[in-house]
Amino acid sequence: MFYGVILVFVIIYILKKKRATPPSTRSAPPQSAPSQAPPPQASAPGPEREVTVDDFLRFAEKNPEQARSVVDMLNSRAGGESVRSDFGGSIKGVFVMVTSGEPQTQMVAMSLSTQVLIKGKSVRVLLCGPGGDMALRNSSGVILKPLDKSPQMLLQGLIQKRVPVEICPFYLANRAESEADLIDGITPAKPAAVADELLEPGIKLFTF
Template identity: 35%
Template sequence: MNKKQMIGSLFGLGLLTGAAHASTDSVEQALVMVNSGELQTQGMAMVLANTMQAQGTHVDVLLCGKAGELALKGTENAPLKPKNVTPEQLMMKLKQGGANVSVCALFLPNSDKGKTALRAGISVAKPPQISQIMRDKNTRFFSF
């Protein structure tokens, strides 16, 4: 029995916690989809995405619905404690670290905004590309 099989058996028997099991797997690529308009949810999504990126995971972020407003130049939310940063600041840190950040393809057409309203480096998602990322067996999908 190899190490992964043994850990799987122990996990199945309830002898190991989920955290111990998860530590044996490395996430190479993550797609973080943020739909919530709630600031703390947006902030936590960005905190976790930044943490994954710092641990070596390539992160793609897809902003849909109310969360798409984070991508707009004019959006300035109140800072969140304890670090006093906004979700959009955390999002731009991700971008600077190499993450791809995009708004859903339906976001701009269903608002009164055009592409020029987006922050620098943020694009409009192309469904075939997002679908390919989602279908990739090495990608983990996280939704907030």
């Protein structure tokens, strides 16, 4: 009985408390907002990639005519120093390395070197390994048709036209022959000078 009376008083107190609370302060039940998918956001454009000189040179290699047109347009607007326009024809010369001892391969190397020289480009020849035998005075050359000449004869023709012809330094260092046994005009190569030549812009390397 005692506990029942206490329970009644507690209920009355709670009801009075609720009535005394202003409506504005009563917490409204949470209303669930209608689910809507967020509007699609446009992705921000990334920074534009700047076109470099290397990009243009790569384009010019594949499209020399279009590259020349671009250069001509730049020259017409520049009114000053002309822009380089030798794309597709920028080869200054060739560096020919002969390591094969096979006569026909040597003949191809010497014949093509001669033709490059005739076309007005520079030629430099490096002989190494079995290909170095061409540089020896006592080398027995093989006469090949249709030129009826040996690779060594064409090599000497290049030397007479002031083409630099060098022998690999490792060739003489590992043989009984010396520099005195070389054909006139052939000198031992210096690695640093050869590297400089290979890195020269416009020089193409060919190996046989």
